[in-house]
Amino acid sequence: MLNPESSTRPDAPPSVGSAEGACEGRKGNSGEVKVLLTAEEVYPAMERAFLSAKTEISAGYRVFDLSTKLRSDEGRAIGDDWFDLITHVLRKGIALTFVLSDFDPVLAPDLHFASWKSRRAFVFARELAGPKADLTVTNAAHSARVGIAPRLVLWPRLVKEVGQTATRLNEAPASERARFLECSPGLRPLLNTGPDGTLYARKWPVPPLVPGTHHQKICVIDRSMAFIGGLDLDERRYDTKRHERVRDETWQDVQLMCTGPVAADVHSHLEEFLRVVAGQSAPMAEGRLLRTLSRRRKTDWPFLGPKPMVRTISDDHHRLVARARGLIYLETQFLRDRPLCHRLARAARANPALSLIVVLPAAPETVAFDGNTGSDARYGEFLQAKCVAILRGAFGERFTICSPVRPKALDTDGRDTLCGSPIIYVHSKVSIFDCDRAIVSSANLNGRSLNWDTEAGVMLNQTAQVEDLRGRIFSHWLGDDAGDEFYDPATAAALWAERARQNADSAPEQRKGFLVPYDVRPAESFGRRLPGIPEAMV
Known part of the structure; x- marks a missing residue:
């Protein structure tokens, strides 16, 4: 069932570089x-997999919204949305174990609310499924906390942030306010209520801050089939390969559906990662899974971030960059990790035959669609401009960087458009x-994903699998008319740049395909350095 219908070009160029090398110690x-x-x-593939489960399903997601509509014929045969599907699976006697990411209630109150709202939906599904329903659902915030010294410096801003949330709730209808507070257990202790019911921020004690998050998007069915990659579950993230939705609803993502030993590794990771992040045990379940794991520091009073524990996603990126001989392709939400970019630069200077193609969104989501002008957004754009x-400087003409846009005209000058079209x-x-190694994960190429947050991914080291992945992605962006030369490591970067x-x-x-040149100038003018703030913060 899982053999892919290969879209690899039948006359695709052979693999470049040896199948052996610096990454041979890591299992793919x-x-x-x-x-x-x-x-x-x-x-639809996830729906069918959940419905096919025989005994158990385990999952860890940043966002998993049970009001998401069902898309497969099999799913719609049992209900309208994922709430119906989860209820159905529980009634069948399948054991479900879910870890839902929780978020900092000061700086991310809406995400904190959404996490606990999702929990309520899971619990309600269990009640509907009957007394024998076997469901374990955990809302898990990262164990790390910003130390007291940085929090004292940030104290006025933190109180202001809580006050802004209180003002928004005061302006909402009473029923909506009550519902938000009921699903915000981390926010409630930060608020006081006046005699007239008005909410306002407590000034003491200093609010805690959670610098990391569980950013993974993985699930495993019966320890034999796993989904690994970058996609959470909700309606915002739904898009088609034609990208016909309005600009703030487009969403390009890649997920792998895998069988084999990696599925058991996913299960082992989901069983242990909360203990590892809590500092209760050492990481053991590496196997074929690549990960980022960190934990709270034993002495955290002067620190902003957690202590990294496992960085195999980062390690393998550095290792594979050093090994590459012809072409590296990076498709990522953020390109902000300067150590990785310096490693790429050293590889470029050492190997004149090495070229690089990068596909990025034209702007971060909150900047493009929400108008975020905060210091975190500016710092991220500063780092990305530096990385570009x-x-x-290192690759010169061998470096191509593109962004996708819809084939539609839109006459605005905002960050949600590029080259006169809505961004994808x-x-x-x-x-x-090259043609024989690839990493698909939940990790962006920024310091946060590669050092702090909980991330999971897999390395493909079989040429047929890598070429299938490359063929699917390249043809998606370029269109069906792109010839073999667009896939050839010797000519791809120049031809992608010319097409853009x-x-x-x-x-x-x-236009042919979706790509136009990425414009770094808005990031350069918008970005701002934040002295003293770790680059892993964004």
């Missing part, structure tokens, strides 16, 4: 792999090295 996925592009492919400069939001986390330039000069409806 030796089972079957199916590449899934966008929620149009991922959500590092790569351009890229959320994928895919790195391809031609698209920028063409009317939207006459």
Whole structure:
């Protein structure tokens, strides 16, 4: 069932570089792999997998909203949304274990509320399923906390943030306010209530701050089939491969459906990671899974962030960059990790035959669609502009960086448009090295994902699997008319750059594929350095 219908070009160029090398000590996925592009492919496949479960399902997601509509024929046969599907699966006697990411109630109150709202939906599904329903659902915030010294410096801002949430709740209808507070257990202790019922921020004690999060998006069915990649579950993340939704609803993502030993590794990781992050045990369940894990520092009073424990996603990126011989392809939401970019630059200087293609969204989601001008957004854009400069300086003409846009005209000057068209939001986390190694994970190429947050991914080290992944992604962005030369490591970067330039000069409806040149100038002008703030913060 899981053998992919290969979209690899039958005359694709052979692998570049040896199959041996610096990454031979790391296990790749030796089972079957199916590449899934966008929620149009991922959500129906997940529905069918959940419905096929025999004994158990385990999962860890940043967002898992049970009001998400069902898309498969099999799913719609039992209900309308994932609440109906989870209720149905529980009634069948399947044991469900879910870890839902929880969030800092000061700086991310809406995400904190959404996490506990999802928990309530799971609990209600269990009640409907009957007394024998076997469900364990955990709302898990990261164990790390910002130390007291930085929090004292930030104290006025933190009180202001809580006060802004209180003001918003005071302006909401009473029923909506009560519902928000009921699903915000971390926020309630930070608020006082006046005699007239008005909410306001407590000034003491200093609010806690959670610097990390569980950012993974993984599930495993019967310890034999796993979904691994960048896609959570909700309606915001649903998009098709045609990207016909309005600009703030587009969403490009990649997920792998895997069988084989990696599925058991996912299960082991889900069993242990909360203990590891809590500092209760050492990490053991590495196997074929690549991860980022960190924990709270034993002495955290001067620190902003957690102590890294496992960084195999980062380690393997560095290792595979050093090994690459022809072409590296990176598709990522953020490109902000300067150590990785410096490693790429050293590889470029050491190997004149090495080229690099990067696909990024034209702007971060909160900047493009929400108008975020906060210091965190500016710092992220500052780091990304620096990373682009590092790569351009090292690769020169061998570096191509593109962003996708819809084939439609839109006459605005905001960050949600590029080259006169609405942007397509890229959320994928895919790195391809030559034709025989690739990493698909939940990790962005920023310091947060590679050092602090809980992340999970897999390395593909079988040429057929890598070429299938590369063929699916390349043809998605380029269109069906792209010839073999667009896939050839010796010519791909230059041809991608030329196609992007031609698209920028063409009317939207006459473009070939989705790509236009990424414009770094808005990030350069918008970005701001934050002295003393770790780069892993963003």
